[in-house]
Amino acid sequence: MLPPFRGTTERAQFITWANRQLWLYGCDLATEWRQAQEEGRDLRPVAEQFRRLRRTEPGANYHEQLISGRRDLRWFERALALTDRVQSLPMRRDRPHAEPDDLRGIRAARGRGPVVPRWRGGKAQFADRVRGGFLGRVAGCMLGKPFEGVDRGSIRIYAEETGNWPLRAYQRQPTPAELRRIIRRKPVRPVTSWQLKFYIDLCDGFPSDDDINYTVAGMEVMRRHGADFTPTDMASLWVQQLPILATCTAERAAYRNFIEGWLPPRSASRRNPYREWIGAQIRADFFGYAAPGDPARAADWAWRDASISHVRNGIYGEMWVAAMLAAAFVLPDWPAIIRAGLAQVPRHSRLHVGIKQILALHATGVPQEEVIDGIHREWNELTVHGWCHTISNAQIVAAALLYGGDDYTTTIALAVAAGFDTDCNGATCGSLWGVRHGAKALPKRWLRPLRNKLKTNLADYPVMPLDVMAERMVQVAESVRR
Numbered sequence: 055m056l057p058p059f060r061g062t063t064e065r066a067q068f069i070t071w072a073n074r075q076l077w078l079y080g081c082d083l084a085t086e087w088r089q090a091q092e093e094g095r096d097l098r099p100v101a102e103q104f105r106r107l108r109r110t111e112p113g114a115n116y117h118e119q120l121i122s123g124r125r126d127l128r129w130f131e132r133a134l135a136l137t138d139r140v141q142s143l144p145m146r147r148d149r150p151h152a153e154p155d156d157l158r159g160i161r162a163a164r165g166r167g168p169v170v171p172r173w174r175g176g177k178a179q180f181a182d183r184v185r186g187g188f189l190g191r192v193a194g195c196m197l198g199k200p201f202e203g204v205d206r207g208s209i210r211i212y213a214e215e216t217g218n219w220p221l222r223a224y225q226r227q228p229t230p231a232e233l234r235r236i237i238r239r240k241p242v243r244p245v246t247s248w249q250l251k252f253y254i255d256l257c258d259g260f261p262s263d264d265d266i267n268y269t270v271a272g273m274e275v276m277r278r279h280g281a282d283f284t285p286t287d288m289a290s291l292w293v294q295q296l297p298i299l300a301t302c303t304a305e306r307a308a309y310r311n312f313i314e315g316w317l318p319p320r321s322a323s324r325r326n327p328y329r330e331w332i333g334a335q336i337r338a339d340f341f342g343y344a345a346p347g348d349p350a351r352a353a354d355w356a357w358r359d360a361s362i363s364h365v366r367n368g369i370y371g372e373m374w375v376a377a378m379l380a381a382a383f384v385l386p387d388w389p390a391i392i393r394a395g396l397a398q399v400p401r402h403s404r405l406h407v408g409i410k411q412i413l414a415l416h417a418t419g420v421p422q423e424e425v426i427d428g429i430h431r432e433w434n435e436l437t438v439h440g441w442c443h444t445i446s447n448a449q450i451v452a453a454a455l456l457y458g459g460d461d462y463t464t465t466i467a468l469a470v471a472a473g474f475d476t477d478c479n480g481a482t483c484g485s486l487w488g489v490r491h492g493a494k495a496l497p498k499r500w501l502r503p504l505r506n507k508l509k510t511n512l513a514d515y516p517v518m519p520l521d522v523m524a525e526r527m528v529q530v531a532e533s534v535r536r
Contacts, residue, residue, distance in 0.1 A: 080307045081133045083108055085327040085439050090140050092404075093330070093366055094149030100139060107133055137325050152402040153366040155319065157357050160373070160400055167397025168390045173347030173383050177532070179492070183383055184343045184531050185524045186488030186496060188269065191339055192508070192520065193500040194466040194484025195265045198476030199252040200225045200245060205435055206426075206473030208241030213471075215239070221467035224254035224503055242436070259507025260520065264302060265336045265481045267510050270523070271295065272340030272359065273530045274512070281344075281355075281534045285318035285362045300511035303328035303442065308363035318362040326363070331442045334360035335371030336478045339485050342379020344531040349377035353398035364444075370399040371444035374409070375451075375482055382490040388455045389413060391486070408445045412452040422457035426472045429453070435473050447475045454483045462487050462497055493524070 087104055090097055097104070112129060154160055175183070201209045213219040215232045227250070228236060236244070252261065260266070271291060279287045289312050292301070298309050307326035316324050323329060338356050345352035356376035360369040378395035385391045392413060396406055415425050433446035440446055450472045458465030465487050469479040488496060501520075508520045515523070 078130050078134075079310055080137070080325045080327055081130050082327045083111065083133055083136070086137050086140060088439055089327050089330060090143075093153070094145045094151070095140060095143045096146045097140070097143065099143065100136060103136055107136065134325060137327070141323055150402075151404055151407075152400055153370075153404070154400065155322075155361065155365050155369060157354065157361075160357065160369075163400035163402065164397060165401035165406075167349075167394045168385065170347060170349055170381050170394050171384050175346070175383070180346060180532065180535075181528045182492040182494055183346070183489050184528045185493035186491060187339060187343050187379065187485045188488070188524045188527045189493055189501060189520070190462065190488025190496055191269060191481045191485035192260055192266060192504065193496070194469065195263060195477045195481035196252075196254070196257075196260060196504065197221065197224055197466050197484075197500075198470040198478070198480035199261075199263060200249050201470060201476040202249065202252075203243060203441075204241070204245055204249075204473075204476070205243045206430065206471070208243050208245075209471060209473060209476070211236055211239045211241045212245060221471050222463060223499075225252075226255045227253040254503050257503075259505045260509060262300070262509040262511045263477065264300060264305070264333075264511075265478055266508070267296065267300060267512060268337035269339045269527075270510050270512055270515055272337060273527055274514070275359075276340065276344065276355075276534050277530045283355075283358065285358050288359050289318055289321065289362045295512045295514060297511060302333065303331050304333045304363045304368065319365075322361060322363050322365055322368075328442070329363070329365045330368040330444055331364075331439075332371065332444050332447045332475050332478055334364040334368050335375055335444050335448065336481065338372040338375035339379060339482075340527065340531070341376040342382075342485075343489065343527060344534050345376075345380040346383035346535060347380060348536070349380040349394050349398055352376040352380035367403060367405045367444050370403055370405045371448050373398050374405065374448065375486075378486060379489050382486050388458075388460070389416070391490070392452055392455065405445050405448060408449050409452050412449050412456065416453075416456040422453065422468065425453050425457070426450070430473070433474070441474055447479055450474050450479050451482050454479065455486060458483070458487075460487075462491070462495070462500070 083104060110129060152163055154163055210219060213221055215235045216226060216228050218225060275283045275288050275291050292309060293312055298306060301309050304326055307328060308321045311321035311324050337359050341355035342352045353373040353376055356372040357369060360372040374395040377398040378391050381391045381394035385394060396409055399406055429449045433440040435441040450469060454465050454469035458468055466480045466484045469483040470476045504520060506520045508523050509517050
């Protein structure tokens with residue numbers, strides 16, 4: 055609903071602001087520069103243009119400046135033209151990684167992984183595993199949600215001062231006395247006003263969240279179109295079912311491209327500095343649920359979804375998670391499951407290298423805290439690119455699975471306490487654990503506080519019982535699996 059206006063002029067100004075906000079989304083030159091460097095573009099022809107525009111970059115209140123007339127659109131027009139030009143620049147000859155975007159190229163660049171046996175379980179066992187994956191995902195997401203955007207050290211401060219360290223329960227609202235102690239300890243990135251509603255004592259069930267929106271969207275696209283859905287089918291579903299402001303970063307940039315007429319795969323790269331961020335990795339789950347024992351099939355479905363909004367390692371993150379979920383139905387341990395996921399992505403990609411590093415550290419007995427410290431040295435979570443990148447968060451997921459002792463609570467707690475994108479990583483680890491062990495093995499204390507209520511931003515699924523949605527996941531997954 056639009057806010058009240060004092061007249062038609064103010065209303066027109068607001069509409070102009072909203073349209074420009076959408077059009078200008080992604081004018082993030084700092085992220086574009088780093089992203090283009092990391093993917094291997096030769097940026098020498100545009101380096102001076104980047105420097106010049108960065109020196110005159112507008113402040114955080116630029117939308118208000120546009121409306122008031124204190125700033126025009128010329129800076130933004132130049133910035134968008136520059137990001138367009140970046141896409142035409144060649145790759146550096148000295149780049150060390152081979153990272154195709156197309157499915158055929160990805161298949162050709164893969165290595166070998168463990169042998170994955172066929173799924174031979176019955177219908178009841180399959181249903182329990184799918185329910186476990188979805189319910190485990192929701193609970194893991196809920197644990198991380200109050201800490202989304204909060205750094206590792208600050209998470210510990212909040213949890214310690216509320217008697218929840220190590221994390222063993224959903225985070226509640228601090229008492230006034232606890233909050234005073236928290237403030238005295240000066241958290242670097244404290245919980246802000248938008249996160250307060252995710253304290254468990256302030257929630258009426260599971261609140262709408264993009265992590266779960268996309269799991270439902272994966273189910274819905276296959277309910278409508280079956281196993282042969284296309285990237286364009288998924289793009290169309292977003293526009294029909296999701297409000298654009300329920301999307302973030304790469305997804306919002308892609309959504310804007312859809313409504314401007316740019317179809318996949320161009321929608322993933324056009325004016326999208328966030329094209330290797332975590333957004334696709336959190337969309338993998340249903341494709342793994344529907345492909346028990348078949349990581350290649352799960353990864354192919356994940357590619358169709360990821361390619362509408364992401365490139366390279368952004369795509370690989372979703373393929374990796376989907377393949378791990380498929381493998382979790384049948385493989386005996388987490389190192390094998392992680393390697394089965396890696397077998398579906400290019401062996402010389404940055405994601406593959408980063409996850410193999412975590413596997414190697416675990417295999418040689420390096421303590422969990424040292425592994426997490428190393429991820430933080432490699433990726434600065436106080437920068438939005440480091441905090442939200444696919445690879446940094448994939449490394450956290452791998453570490454939590456390997457060091458979680460095959461215990462649900464320990465696994466999701468490690469994923470959240472490590473920082474970075476806490477709700478995404480808690481959700482992914484919870485989903486994987488749930489698929490491997492089934493809903494019957496999930497500790498009930500993680501489900502009871504959710505009151506069997508689920509909210510999403512999809513038009514067809516605004517509010518429904520959590521167990522009903524889990525059952526719908528089972529039905530659709532059963533209908534498309536071989």
